[in-house]
Amino acid sequence: MTPHDYANENFQRFCDELVDLLRLPSVSTDPERKHAVLDTADWLAAHMHQIGLENIAIMPTAGYPVVYADWLHAGISAPTLLIYGHYDVQPAVLEDGWQHDPFTPEIRENRLYARGSADDKGQVMVHLKAIESLLANGGCPVNVKYIIEGEEEIGSPNLAAFVTQHKDLLKADICVISDTGIHSLEQPLIYYSLRGLLSFELIVSGPTRDLHSGYGGMLHNPNQAIAEIVAQLHHPDGSVAVPGFYDDVLLLSDAERAELAKANMPDSEWQKMMGDLPEWGEAGYIRIEKYGARPTLEINGINGGYTGEGFKTVIPAKAIAKISCRLVANQKPEKIWEHIQNFITQITPPTVRCEVRYLGGGEPAYTPIDHPAVQAAVRAYGSQWDNPVLFARGGGSIPIVADFQSLLHVPVVLMGFSLPDAGAHGPNESFHLTMYRKGIHTIITYLHEVKNAAN
Amino acid sequence: MTPHDYANENFQRFCDELVDLLRLPSVSTDPERKHAVLDTADWLAAHMHQIGLENIAIMPTAGYPVVYADWLHAGISAPTLLIYGHYDVQPAVLEDGWQHDPFTPEIRENRLYARGSADDKGQVMVHLKAIESLLANGGCPVNVKYIIEGEEEIGSPNLAAFVTQHKDLLKADICVISDTGIHSLEQPLIYYSLRGLLSFELIVSGPTRDLHSGYGGMLHNPNQAIAEIVAQLHHPDGSVAVPGFYDDVLLLSDAERAELAKANMPDSEWQKMMGDLPEWGEAGYIRIEKYGARPTLEINGINGGYTGEGFKTVIPAKAIAKISCRLVANQKPEKIWEHIQNFITQITPPTVRCEVRYLGGGEPAYTPIDHPAVQAAVRAYGSQWDNPVLFARGGGSIPIVADFQSLLHVPVVLMGFSLPDAGAHGPNESFHLTMYRKGIHTIITYLHEVKNAAN
Numbered sequence: 053m054t055p056h057d058y059a060n061e062n063f064q065r066f067c068d069e070l071v072d073l074l075r076l077p078s079v080s081t082d083p084e085r086k087h088a089v090l091d092t093a094d095w096l097a098a099h100m101h102q103i104g105l106e107n108i109a110i111m112p113t114a115g116y117p118v119v120y121a122d123w124l125h126a127g128i129s130a131p132t133l134l135i136y137g138h139y140d141v142q143p144a145v146l147e148d149g150w151q152h153d154p155f156t157p158e159i160r161e162n163r164l165y166a167r168g169s170a171d172d173k174g175q176v177m178v179h180l181k182a183i184e185s186l187l188a189n190g191g192c193p194v195n196v197k198y199i200i201e202g203e204e205e206i207g208s209p210n211l212a213a214f215v216t217q218h219k220d221l222l223k224a225d226i227c228v229i230s231d232t233g234i235h236s237l238e239q240p241l242i243y244y245s246l247r248g249l250l251s252f253e254l255i256v257s258g259p260t261r262d263l264h265s266g267y268g269g270m271l272h273n274p275n276q277a278i279a280e281i282v283a284q285l286h287h288p289d290g291s292v293a294v295p296g297f298y299d300d301v302l303l304l305s306d307a308e309r310a311e312l313a314k315a316n317m318p319d320s321e322w323q324k325m326m327g328d329l330p331e332w333g334e335a336g337y338i339r340i341e342k343y344g345a346r347p348t349l350e351i352n353g354i355n356g357g358y359t360g361e362g363f364k365t366v367i368p369a370k371a372i373a374k375i376s377c378r379l380v381a382n383q384k385p386e387k388i389w390e391h392i393q394n395f396i397t398q399i400t401p402p403t404v405r406c407e408v409r410y411l412g413g414g415e416p417a418y419t420p421i422d423h424p425a426v427q428a429a430v431r432a433y434g435s436q437w438d439n440p441v442l443f444a445r446g447g448g449s450i451p452i453v454a455d456f457q458s459l460l461h462v463p464v465v466l467m468g469f470s471l472p473d474a475g476a477h478g479p480n481e482s483f484h485l486t487m488y489r490k491g492i493h494t495i496i497t498y499l500h501e502v503k504n505a506a507n
Numbered sequence: 508m509t510p511h512d513y514a515n516e517n518f519q520r521f522c523d524e525l526v527d528l529l530r531l532p533s534v535s536t537d538p539e540r541k542h543a544v545l546d547t548a549d550w551l552a553a554h555m556h557q558i559g560l561e562n563i564a565i566m567p568t569a570g571y572p573v574v575y576a577d578w579l580h581a582g583i584s585a586p587t588l589l590i591y592g593h594y595d596v597q598p599a600v601l602e603d604g605w606q607h608d609p610f611t612p613e614i615r616e617n618r619l620y621a622r623g624s625a626d627d628k629g630q631v632m633v634h635l636k637a638i639e640s641l642l643a644n645g646g647c648p649v650n651v652k653y654i655i656e657g658e659e660e661i662g663s664p665n666l667a668a669f670v671t672q673h674k675d676l677l678k679a680d681i682c683v684i685s686d687t688g689i690h691s692l693e694q695p696l697i698y699y700s701l702r703g704l705l706s707f708e709l710i711v712s713g714p715t716r717d718l719h720s721g722y723g724g725m726l727h728n729p730n731q732a733i734a735e736i737v738a739q740l741h742h743p744d745g746s747v748a749v750p751g752f753y754d755d756v757l758l759l760s761d762a763e764r765a766e767l768a769k770a771n772m773p774d775s776e777w778q779k780m781m782g783d784l785p786e787w788g789e790a791g792y793i794r795i796e797k798y799g800a801r802p803t804l805e806i807n808g809i810n811g812g813y814t815g816e817g818f819k820t821v822i823p824a825k826a827i828a829k830i831s832c833r834l835v836a837n838q839k840p841e842k843i844w845e846h847i848q849n850f851i852t853q854i855t856p857p858t859v860r861c862e863v864r865y866l867g868g869g870e871p872a873y874t875p876i877d878h879p880a881v882q883a884a885v886r887a888y889g890s891q892w893d894n895p896v897l898f899a900r901g902g903g904s905i906p907i908v909a910d911f912q913s914l915l916h917v918p919v920v921l922m923g924f925s926l927p928d929a930g931a932h933g934p935n936e937s938f939h940l941t942m943y944r945k946g947i948h949t950i951i952t953y954l955h956e957v958k959n960a961a962n
Binding site: 237247251261263264265267270273275276283284330332333334346348351354359360361363412448467 | 536537538597598603638659660662702704706708713714715718719720721722723724725726728732733734737739740772778782783784787788789792794801802803805806807808809810811812814817818819821822823826827828829833857858866867872901902903922930931932933934948
């Protein structure tokens with residue numbers, strides 16, 4: 053039997069097994085779910101054993117463990133793939149608007165509804181069912197290593213340390229991550245880059261205590277001063293005003309722009325998101341370029357004084373803003389952080405005090421479209437879909453993608469199977485069963501196609 | 508016994524009674540404090556009854572009631588005084604930096620600490636203890652009417668209508684308001700003008716729902732847009748940028764500037780309030796002029812997105828600011844409101860939606876220094892203090908002062924007893940017990956001195 057036939061014949065069981073996994077409420081941010089998170093790691097380890105993977109280990113970290121397994125019998129000349137996923141999920145309660153208990157999976161109209169179905173348990177199972185289909189029918193053409201972590205939804209605080217500590221164990225030629233989306237049921241799409249992140253806090257202070265606004269007129273109100281500082285962070289044309297901000301940005305080639313244009317956000321999606329408001333931002337770039345290929349500086353939060361019911365005539369002692377930059381290929385968070393600190397010092401007026409605090413960061417990730425490991429993915433999707441694969445740069449960040457690149461020096465390929473309306477992080481999250489089935493076939497094909505990609 | 512001896516003998520009880528009143532958390536802006544606000548009106552009415560006032564009534568308005576009482580037995584030739592105060596207070600919670608629960612009064616170093624102690628319950632009690640001392644010892648030389656309202660801290664939205672509706676009941680020759688401050692423990696000061704107020708809300712909206720900041724770069728973040736709009740409300744020189752804003756401002760005479768200079772805020776007070784930060788605001792004016800004789804526009808609150816612990820990469824659907832203008836003699840709130848609406852419409856970029864909502868307003872007030880009712884106050888302060896009385900324009904607003912002037916056609920005299928470091932509207936508000944005692948004696952004397960002032 054071919055691995056593909058095996059996958060088709062066993063698909064109902066594959067669904068039942070995914071349902072079992074989804075019953076475990078592995079909410080990593082909720083201390084009360086600790087046992088469920090640990091049970092999920094156990095479930096995965098047992099399942100990996102059952103399907104023929106080897107060297108299975110529930111490996112401790114400072115937080116939840118990483119589940120490791122491998123199969124290394126493809127021979128010394130075959131490349132080794134490192135496959136990453138996560139077994140923890142976002143919080144979910146019925147009251148958020150779920151049609152049923154989020155940890156009691158239900159199938160309706162060929163979709164499996166449950167928390168974690170798309171993000172990321174369904175996609176983890178795509179990989180496990182693909183390798184099972186191969187191992188049950190003669191083996192896998194490449195060597196594979198799996199690391200499934202339990203803290204992605206809380207920002208993977210311990211994964212970089214884990215990867216650093218286990219560099220030898222995790223040595224690979226290519227890393228595959230299935231934790232992103234696809235364009236639509238009919239249209240495959242590969243994200244070949246993700247933005248990095250730099251997050252900081254800006255604190256502007258003035259009076260030693262909150263003042264009655266009767267004092268207004270002679271002192272610089274921190275609410276006003278923070279608005280003036282924040283307003284100077286962009287030029288009127290929408291570009292970021294921090295000197296040096298764009299210095300290292302990898303420019304887009306015409307060929308890349310042509311590829312991106314095919315996957316641009318359609319007007320209908322813009323209107324759903326923004327109503328009739330016109331677009332904003334750097335001139336000369338289309339939407340997908342603005343959010344995927346250009347760095348940004350966003351004010352995620354601003355707060356000072358009284359904004360409750362009614363009004364309070366107060367001048368606050370301080371005001372704060374939480375700001376994050378999305379960084380693109382070639383930009384270094386630490387360098388951008390230097391530029392930002394210098395600029396804020398430069399634009400702070402003498403009439404207030406200003407302080408900045410680093411909150412977190414991660415490098416951008418980028419694997420060129422023409423990399424053989426990406427082209428193998430194109431052929432793998434091509435085996436299951438008629439429409440040619442689109443390429444996009446993702447606007448978000450998965451810090452671990454960049455960590456794999458920089459710590460293990462491997463190209464990272466993102467092969468996502470979640471639909472745009474999957475509702476990841478929201479109520480009624482679902483995984484389309486067609487995506488589950490096609491995903492398994494795609495990965496089986498990929499493990500063949502990638503055989504020569506690393507050489 | 509003289510009324511003054513009576514006040515001295517009963518002062519400890521007067522303090523205990525004020526403490527009782529301060530235990531009631533009458534926060535008018537907070538709907539959850541509704542019962543406490545109403546209980547406070549009840550407490551006052553009962554207390555007025557107890558000290559011998561007459562015709563006591565808790566009179567309804569569209570909001571919180573006005574507590575009325577009078578004593579009209581001074582004879583037909585004696586003038587009638589209308590005395591105004593308020594029984595509601597600003598919001599206060601321990602987390603704002605209070606050393607103890609703001610509604611559990613504590614006495615330390617001869618100061619009574621509690622929300623409302625200075626603004627305005629302590630000053631309301633100055634009047635009630637003065638009239639009690641007179642009524643218990645032969646009566647009052649003038650007729651007195653008291654109206655204590657419950658909505659001053661939310662801009663007295665219903666008091667003008669109340670005054671209009673009860674013009675006959677409130678008919679008087681002079682109006683006295685004790686809701687302001689004094690220069691220092693040693694230095695009496697009379698505010699002969701107050702600024703008017705105009706308060707509004709600015710709402711800037713963009714996306715139809717909060718977005719993941721991975722979308723950043725193509726849409727105008729409402730947090731950034733509100734900062735840009737707010738930053739344009741002032742010129743770099745500190746003046747308000749709204750066209751027409753200064754059109755009607757009554758300019759200061761040289762004589763008035765000389766009087767004001769005597770009461771200017773000393774450097775020591777500035778440093779206590781602002782540390783080593785330099786002054787800000789319109790060039791060519793000294794501090795007391797900037798906050799008393801010049802209009803301002805202050806950002807009382809600004810809020811949008813996430814500003815809690817850590818960070819959340821969100822682009823919020825909307826951001827809001829609460830803004831208030833302090834207006835000076837001759838300026839009309841409705842005219843300024845027109846100017847502001849026009850300017851905000853003009854500076855709103857097409858990439859966001861902007862909405863303004865009027866929250867409240869009141870006219871500025873002004874009574875010349877040489878008015879007999881003001882001069883009677885000078886003599887009353889003179890009975891308790893050695894230093895000659897100073898004159899100042901107040902930076903704050905008591906909208907009803909202007910309403911009394913225009914609706915009842917009476918001069919308004921402001922006799923304040925709050926110290927500059929009382930912390931009104933901030934944490935650890937306090938009322939100095941020496942001011943409480945001297946205030947009671949000053950008002951007893953004033954009710955004698957004012958007997959001939961209205962003729």
